[in-house]
Amino acid sequence: MKSLSHSEENYLKEIFHLSGLTEKRVSTNGLAARLNTKASSITDMLQKLSEKKLVEYVKYKGCFLTEEGERIAIQIIRKHRLWETFLVNKLSFGWEEVHDVAEQLEHIDSTKLIDSLDRFLNYPKFDPHGDPIPDKDGNIVYRKSKIKLIDAAINSRVEIVRVNEDSLALLKFLERHHLTLGTEIDVLEKFPFDDSMSIRIGDQPETNLSKKVTENIGVKFISKL
Amino acid sequence: MKSLSHSEENYLKEIFHLSGLTEKRVSTNGLAARLNTKASSITDMLQKLSEKKLVEYVKYKGCFLTEEGERIAIQIIRKHRLWETFLVNKLSFGWEEVHDVAEQLEHIDSTKLIDSLDRFLNYPKFDPHGDPIPDKDGNIVYRKSKIKLIDAAINSRVEIVRVNEDSLALLKFLERHHLTLGTEIDVLEKFPFDDSMSIRIGDQPETNLSKKVTENIGVKFISKL
DNA sequence: CATTATTTTTAGACATGCCTAAAAATTTAA
DNA sequence: TTAAATTTTTAGGCATGTCTAAAAATAATG
Ligand SMILES: [Mn+2]
Ligand SMILES: [Mn+2]
Ligand SMILES: [Mn+2]
Ligand SMILES: [Mn+2]
Numbered sequence: 120m121k122s123l124s125h126s127e128e129n130y131l132k133e134i135f136h137l138s139g140l141t142e143k144r145v146s147t148n149g150l151a152a153r154l155n156t157k158a159s160s161i162t163d164m165l166q167k168l169s170e171k172k173l174v175e176y177v178k179y180k181g182c183f184l185t186e187e188g189e190r191i192a193i194q195i196i197r198k199h200r201l202w203e204t205f206l207v208n209k210l211s212f213g214w215e216e217v218h219d220v221a222e223q224l225e226h227i228d229s230t231k232l233i234d235s236l237d238r239f240l241n242y243p244k245f246d247p248h249g250d251p252i253p254d255k256d257g258n259i260v261y262r263k264s265k266i267k268l269i270d271a272a273i274n275s276r277v278e279i280v281r282v283n284e285d286s287l288a289l290l291k292f293l294e295r296h297h298l299t300l301g302t303e304i305d306v307l308e309k310f311p312f313d314d315s316m317s318i319r320i321g322d323q324p325e326t327n328l329s330k331k332v333t334e335n336i337g338v339k340f341i342s343k344l
Numbered sequence: 345m346k347s348l349s350h351s352e353e354n355y356l357k358e359i360f361h362l363s364g365l366t367e368k369r370v371s372t373n374g375l376a377a378r379l380n381t382k383a384s385s386i387t388d389m390l391q392k393l394s395e396k397k398l399v400e401y402v403k404y405k406g407c408f409l410t411e412e413g414e415r416i417a418i419q420i421i422r423k424h425r426l427w428e429t430f431l432v433n434k435l436s437f438g439w440e441e442v443h444d445v446a447e448q449l450e451h452i453d454s455t456k457l458i459d460s461l462d463r464f465l466n467y468p469k470f471d472p473h474g475d476p477i478p479d480k481d482g483n484i485v486y487r488k489s490k491i492k493l494i495d496a497a498i499n500s501r502v503e504i505v506r507v508n509e510d511s512l513a514l515l516k517f518l519e520r521h522h523l524t525l526g527t528e529i530d531v532l533e534k535f536p537f538d539d540s541m542s543i544r545i546g547d548q549p550e551t552n553l554s555k556k557v558t559e560n561i562g563v564k565f566i567s568k569l
Numbered sequence: 570c571a572t573t574a575t576t577t578t579t580a581g582a583c584a585t586g587c588c589t590a591a592a593a594a595t596t597t598a599a
Numbered sequence: 600t601t602a603a604a605t606t607t608t609t610a611g612g613c614a615t616g617t618c619t620a621a622a623a624a625t626a627a628t629g
Contacts, residue, residue: 126616147577160617162578167615179577179624210460220454227452229445235435351586372607385587387608392585404594404607 125226128195129154130164131173132225134184135192144181190257197253199225200246201236207247208240214247214299215290248290249281249300249337264340269316269333271306274344278303281337289335296326298336305344350451353420354379355389356398357450359409360417369406415482422478423458424450425471430461432472439472439507439524440515455480473515474506474525474562489565494541494558496531499569503528506562514560521551523561530569 123131133153137145147165151158169176173188184192202224206212212220227233234255237243244260246252253259262280271277279302282293293299297320307325308317314330348356358378362370372390376383394401398413409417427449431437437445452458459480462468469485471477478484487505496502504527507518518524522545532550533542539555 124615148575156616157618158577159579159619163616206457206460210457210464212456212460216456220452220457223452223454227445227448229448231437231441232431232435232445235431235437239435349585373605381586382588383607384589384609388586406607 122228123191126164127168127173128191128226130161130168131184131188131192132195132199134174134182135189135196138183142183144183146181193253193257193259195225197255197257198227198233200250200252201233201240201243203246203248204240204243204252205236208243213294214284215287215294217247218284218287245281247300248284249279250284262337262339265337266339267334268304268306268328268336268338269314269330271338271340273306273309276303276305276341276344277338278341279336280339283335283337286335289332292332293336303341304338347453348416351389352393352398353416353451355386355393356409356413356417357420357424359399359407360414360421363408367408369408371406418478418482418484420450422480422482423452425475425477426458426461426465426468428471428473429465429468429477433465433468438519439509440512440519442472443509443512470506472525473509474504475509487562487564490562491564492559493529493531493553493561493563494539494555496563496565498531498534501528501530501566501569502563503566504561505564508560508562511560514557517557518561528566529563 130150133150134145137143137149137153147158147161150161154161165174165176165182168174168188169182172185173191174182174184176182199221202221203214203217206217206220207214237255242254243252245262249262251259251261265280268277268279279298279300282298282300283289298304302320305319306316307319310316310327314333316328316333317325318328319325355375358375359370362368362374362378372383372386375386379386390399390401390407393399393413394407397410398416399407399409401407424446427446428439428442431442431445432439462480467479468477470487474487476484476486490505493502493504504523504525507523507525508514523529527545530544531541532544535541535552539558541553541558542550543553544550
């Protein structure tokens with residue numbers, strides 16, 4: 120109904136992300152870390168959001184979103200991902216440049232605007248990082264059969280369908296090594312010593328990817344080698 | 345340098361609009377009316393903006409923008425008008441629907457975004473209401489030889505080049521009567537009694553426009569009738 | 570299970586931006 | 600040019616969202 124502050128919206132969004140698909144309770148410290156604030160600020164805000172029936176909160180027990188809270192969170196995520204898509208597809212931004220601007224744009228309050236943008240972009244299903252874009256009713260189609268590259272089987276060919284956008288450094292690394300969405304990767308070998316992985320892209324020379332990289336890439340199986 | 349709050353930006357923008365092209369001092373009450381706040385709030389803010397060297401302020405004497413303040417104000421206006429243009433040209437908004445959303449979008453902080461948008465829109469010179477769009481360096485090209493319809497000579501044909509966007513009701517009225525930018529109007533007669541004006545558009549039947557309408561439309565001379 | 574260690578909440582403060590009511594300065598007009 | 604009207608500023612408060620420091624609750628450990 121009435122509109123929320125940027126801060127409140129950011130809290131809802133982060134609670135949604137942290138609680139994942141399950142209705143897992145989210146801890147105060149967990150939220151504090153993600154929102155770059157102190158635990159005491161989190162407590163203050165949770166009391167307010169609880170008052171507004173947007174989160175279920177029990178002292179010392181963490182919180183989770185109510186239905187209404189989740190509905191709002193999903194709409195913010197919809198806006199965020201549509202704007203990222205606009206920036207990349209229409210304004211030629213790099214995928215590592217869009218997140219910060221989208222953090223601002225996601226708070227623009229206009230249903231007509233976001234639905235028009237959705238149409239203008241031709242109802243995209245995924246954002247530039249491969250994350251699903253909720254539709255106007257809040258439905259999210261998660262990609263089934265998506266696994267982390269680190270879990271992909273040896274001697275299989277997989278396609279990159281998602282990257283974790285949280286780290287700017289990761290996105291730059293991937294860009295630099297041509298590891299973009301749609302790229303097909305041959306998984307050659309895994310090294311238990313440091314959990315790194317040797318891969319090949321097309322007929323380029325073989326390279327080694329660290330655990331930190333492979334656990335932040337989502338892929339889908341294409342074929343055996 | 346460092347970024348300003350939405351509120352501070354709105355103050356700068358309104359001071360710019362109120363002081364017009366001259367370096368006219370702006371009064372506290374004048375600002376209060378435009379910003380929908382109380383005079384005391386204006387005083388508070390002017391002291392802060394003065395502290396930051398964005399306005400020149402003398403107690404009881406009103407204020408005007410410093411060079412830096414004006415530079416910032418113009419950039420906000422640039423953003424506002426580019427976003428309005430985007431909404432109308434790309435997302436098919438009506439010209440009466442764009443202002444409120446642009447009021448939000450104008451505060452998004454990203455030079456790269458606004459310059460990309462400018463390019464995407466093909467460097468438009470005027471917004472949907474006929475107001476000039478400042479370029480990235482802050483240059484504003486005002487349309488010369490633009491007069492108010494109310495001042496147009498009898499028996500002349502003029503073209504609508506600008507409408508005052510302040511009133512939503514006016515924009516709806518104009519839309520309804522096909523008085524859009526580019527429309528050519530024949531000025532037939534003026535009535536001193538109520539300062540109304542009889543006009544004709546093409547071969548449509550003659551109509552009468554009130555003072556309130558004609559003083560809020562900007563036109564340029566096309567030809568004698 | 571008793572004692573630490575960790576997490577979370579409360580208490581008290583501060584900055585921002587706004588308000589009302591009252592005081593002060595300026596403007597208008599008799 | 601003095602008195603009244605108007606404008607503007609100050610004083611004191613309130614809500615929001617954040618912080619630090621201290622207290623309380625919960626979790627971990629021997
Ligand atoms: Mn993002
Ligand atoms: Mn994304
Ligand atoms: Mn506008
Ligand atoms: Mn406009």
